[in-house]
Amino acid sequence: IPAPAFDFALSHTNDVISVNQGSSVTNTITATNAGLITGQNGSISLWIKPQGLSPNITNVFDAPAAIADRGGYIGIHRATIGGQDRIWAYNYDGNQDKVGVSYISGQWTHIAWVHNNGTLLLYKDGALAGTVPSGNTQSLDKILNVGSGFSATTFFNGQIDDIRMYDRALTPGEVASIHDATADPASPTMHWKFNEEAGTAVADSSGNNVGGTF
Numbered sequence: 173i174p175a176p177a178f179d180f181a182l183s184h185t186n187d188v189i190s191v192n193q194g195s196s197v198t199n200t201i202t203a204t205n206a207g208l209i210t211g212q213n214g215s216i217s218l219w220i221k222p223q224g225l226s227p228n229i230t231n232v233f234d235a236p237a238a239i240a241d242r243g244g245y246i247g248i249h250r251a252t253i254g255g256q257d258r259i260w261a262y263n264y265d266g267n268q269d270k271v272g273v274s275y276i277s278g279q280w281t282h283i284a285w286v287h288n289n290g291t292l293l294l295y296k297d298g299a300l301a302g303t304v305p306s307g308n309t310q311s312l313d314k315i316l317n318v319g320s321g322f323s324a325t326t327f328f329n330g331q332i333d334d335i336r337m338y339d340r341a342l343t344p345g346e347v348a349s350i351h352d353a354t355a356d357p358a359s360p361t362m363h364w365k366f367n368e369e370a371g372t373a374v375a376d377s378s379g380n381n382v383g384g385t386f
Contacts, residue, residue, distance in 0.1 A: 211308035243314030265307035288341035298351030
């Protein structure tokens, strides 16, 4: 289990990491320029350690998120929705497609969001936890936040570490290999290890220069 550098509950309360695509474009992410995921396929892998209580939310895109875009189109959220306290994988294809999994507050959990040609999959600790039909993501040109949701006013309570994104659907074996730390799936479009431990910049280990800033 990774040792997180940034603790959103304690050391960086109400902080958000936003994508910075090098020196020319600041605090934005677009499908054409960044290519972190596509409308049809993509993967997001991260470790989270939720703390405290989960808020009651009606719309998943309004929920505190470990990672989400400010357009309300994709995200990994934490909330109680319809009486179910879950970590939610979310994709907007014209409908709020979501699939949730239970978790234990205060415990590190590996989560993978995978969009694969019309299906949204959610993995927990290397195993498939659920799926839901979900078409193309309607927009990929919004700011990507780590630590907050759609409005950038609801903040994730807990710790977040080792975020990876891919412009393809990871296989079940690749998801398991990240959780088990037995292999690193090839060609991430972004990989934030959060090993800085200080400062306001987050380095990208993928080689694509998708840095982040607080």
